[in-house]
Amino acid sequence: xxxxxxxxxxxxxxxxxxxxxxxxxxxxxxxxxxxxxxxxxxxxxxxxxxxxxxxxxxxxxxxxxxxxxxxxxxxxxxxxxxxxxxxxxxxxxxxxxxxxxxxxxxxxxxxxxxxxxxxxxxxxxxxxxxxxxxxxxxxxxxxxxxxxxxxxxxxxxxxxxxxxxxxxxxxxxxxxxxxxxxxxxxxxxxxxxxxxxxxxxxxxxxxxxxxxxxxxxxxxxxxxxxxxxxxxxxxxxxxxxxxxxxxxxxxxxxxxxxxxxxxxxxxxxxxxxxxxxxxxxxxxxxxxxxxxxxxxxxxxxxxxxxxxxxxxxxxxxxxxxxxxxxxxxxxxxxxxxxxxxxxxxxxxxxxxxxxxxxxxxxxxxxxxxxxxxxxxxxxxxxxxxxxxxxxxxxxxxxxxxxxxxxxxxxxxxxxxxxxxxxxxxxxxxxxxxxxxxxxxxxxxxxxxxxxxxxxxxxxxxxxxxxxxx
Numbered sequence: 001x002x003x004x005x006x007x008x009x010x011x012x013x014x015x016x017x018x019x020x021x022x023x024x025x026x027x028x029x030x031x032x033x034x035x036x037x038x039x040x041x042x043x044x045x046x047x048x049x050x051x052x053x054x055x056x057x058x059x060x061x062x063x064x065x066x067x068x069x070x071x072x073x074x075x076x077x078x079x080x081x082x083x084x085x086x087x088x089x090x091x092x093x094x095x096x097x098x099x100x101x102x103x104x105x106x107x108x109x110x111x112x113x114x115x116x117x118x119x120x121x122x123x124x125x126x127x128x129x130x131x132x133x134x135x136x137x138x139x140x141x142x143x144x145x146x147x148x149x150x151x152x153x154x155x156x157x158x159x160x161x162x163x164x165x166x167x168x169x170x171x172x173x174x175x176x177x178x179x180x181x182x183x184x185x186x187x188x189x190x191x192x193x194x195x196x197x198x199x200x201x202x203x204x205x206x207x208x209x210x211x212x213x214x215x216x217x218x219x220x221x222x223x224x225x226x227x228x229x230x231x232x233x234x235x236x237x238x239x240x241x242x243x244x245x246x247x248x249x250x251x252x253x254x255x256x257x258x259x260x261x262x263x264x265x266x267x268x269x270x271x272x273x274x275x276x277x278x279x280x281x282x283x284x285x286x287x288x289x290x291x292x293x294x295x296x297x298x299x300x301x302x303x304x305x306x307x308x309x310x311x312x313x314x315x316x317x318x319x320x321x322x323x324x325x326x327x328x329x330x331x332x333x334x335x336x337x338x339x340x341x342x343x344x345x346x347x348x349x350x351x352x353x354x355x356x357x358x359x360x361x362x363x364x365x366x367x368x369x370x371x372x373x374x375x376x377x378x379x380x381x382x383x384x385x386x387x388x389x390x391x392x393x394x395x396x397x398x399x400x401x402x403x404x405x406x407x408x409x410x411x412x413x414x415x416x417x418x419x420x421x422x423x424x425x426x427x428x429x430x431x432x433x434x435x436x437x438x439x440x441x442x443x444x445x446x447x448x449x450x451x452x453x454x455x456x457x458x459x460x461x462x463x464x465x466x467x468x469x
Contacts, residue, residue, distance in 0.1 A: 004126075007033035008297070008469060010215075010240065010286050012311030013130020013155060014248065015438065016424035017044050020321040021119040023314060026460045028125040031469060032310075033153060035128040036119055038142055039135065040380050040421070041111035042104060046093045047430055049075065052083030061114040061121075066148065067202045070106045077103060095379035096137040098181060098194050098392060105141050105201060112145030126152035128215070132249070133159025134350045135380060140177040140196045143167050147209045155240060157217030158249045158352060162227060165214055165235035174199055174206050183384045183392070192384065192392060213237035217288070219244070219251035221277050228281045236283065240309050241273050243289030247311050247440040249352040250343060257345075264343045265353050275303040290442040293449075297467050312440035313450065313463045323429040326437060329359060334447035341441050346416030349381045349398045354420065357437040363418050368434050374400045377433070378421040385409075 009032035013019045016039050024034030045058070053059055062071045077091070084090055094104040112129070119127045129146045131139060133156055143154065147168070156164055163179055170177045176197045183190040198206060214231075217240040218224045224239050244250045244267045254270040278285050287300040288309030300308050315322055316331055333339040340358040347363075348354035358364045363372070376382065376399035385408055387393045395407040398417040405411050423436030450458045450466060 006284055006306045007031070007126070008307035009033070009464070009467065010128070010155075010288075010307065010309040011035045011314050012247070012288065012309055013037045013128070014311055014315050015321075015427065016040055016421070017321045017428040017430070018315055018424075019130070020319075021115045023317075023319040023321065023460070024119040024127055025121070025123075026319045027314065028119070028127055029123060030460055030464050031125075032464070033126055033128050034119060035130050035153075035155065036115055038112065038129045038131040038146070040138075040378065040425075041115055041142065041145075042107035042138065043093050043378065043380075043425075044430075045074070045111035045114060046078045046107060047090060049078040050080045050084040050090050052081055053079065054083070057118055058114055061117040062110065064117060065110060065113055066207055067204060070202060071110055073103065073106050074110050078107075095382075097394065098137065098192050098384070100137070100141075102201070105196070108138050108141035109145035109148070109202075112142045113149045114145075116146045116149035116151045120150060128153035128155055130155045130157070130217075131161075132157060133161040134249075134352070136179060136181050137194065139164070140167060140179050140194060144171055144177070144196075144198050147171055147212060148207070150210060151212050152210075153213045153215055153237075155215045155217055157240075157242065158350065160223065160226070161216050162230050164216075165231050168211060168214065169235065171198065171206070172209060172211055181384060183386060185386055187386075190386070215240055215286075217242050219273070220254065220271070221274055224278055224281060224285075228283065238284035238286070238306075239278065239281075240286050240288055241275070241278060241305075242309070243273075243287070244271060244343070244353075245441040246289035246309075247315070247341075247355045247438045249348060249350060249354055252345075252351075252353055259345070262342070263345065265345050275305070279304040290440060292440075292442065292446050292463070292466075294467050310463065312443050313446055313466075314460065315439060316443075316447075316450075316458075317463060318457050318459045321428045322437075323427060323435070326359070326362075326427060326435060330357060330437060330439065330443070331447055331451060333359070334443045335451055337444045339439075339444055341439055341443060344416070347418045347436070348420050349383075349396050349417055350420075355438045355440065357439045357443075359435075359437055361434070363423050363434045363436040365434075369418065372419075372434055374398065375419060375422070377419070378425065380421040 011027040013035040019037040027034035180191040258266045291308035292313040376396040382394040398419045422433040426435040
């Protein structure tokens, strides 16, 4: 990788199976850095295996996994060759705790391997995978799988991911991997350490692997400076600087929170990144958030960036994993300039502001939200807390209110919370709960340029053509 040209366009790692291996592969083949969403790939793999793997992609990738007995364990449990009958409830998938069962560890490693391997199949262009620091428990297993498949870049946002480089280095050295998992509560810096020995679990020495480039996603000079000091220079490749106009989770405004009449957080001068200061840190960087235009690309480069991170334009193209019916609705509304994107400070259980497209029939619809059944079915965004006896428990403010309060949570923290995990899964065509769609602020401006009329589709290549690349 040393000496290779840096990408001008980095594709965002979006949602639950929105940034699929097919999208990432196509972006890389067109000259960008294709990015896989690394969120809950254990669940994505288990669900797709139950659909029958009709194209044979999953089986083809799994045949290259260097520890066949681990792949066999997963396929034996979840693969249904004829496909799960329509309407039949899928087989249960284990959920993460600090002591996950072997089947879940295998699912996580194999899922990350399979989708990275498919994204890289048949070409030499780089591929990235994106994780959320708010979802810490799978990290030590997910990164093993991605590195076994030869992932080139790892991007991590939604938190302060300073432990990731140590994980990468431990895997390269074949050592035990550790990760400190934050515990909610009164006590400051309370955590529990998860540890994993990949050699012992996989039953053999790890093959020679390359070191992926680490690109944390940050929203402020302060965090970029902190990471540049805390992480050794050889372990930090650069930054993606994400503005609050980007889709998905946004960093909260700095300072005392101020809200608009509609309840959205207001960002001020303290939230503006000084790109000259970023340049002085001496690392390459890319700018994300309302950047999908030739003018934004030029502006980013004039600010010293290598290029831009683009999410929304790729989320709505043919190759993305967004459900086709929802994609048509979003594009038609955006084309007409009717799509409202709200920065919701309450929707996500993470506590981070979350961009939500206001689409009838989805969780953004007040009547749908009020009539839904509260649940935490996937448990992806659960956090840890200490019970009275000191043991570890798990809770989510999106679960039933009585359950959350019984676990020591505050009732006021449940107000407005949405099951983002299930909603995003449904947006990708899995499950049957109301969808939630996250998109960037500039979607209305973008759509008329990329589409000739409201129901046209466009492809990855059109996004690059639009940018003159």
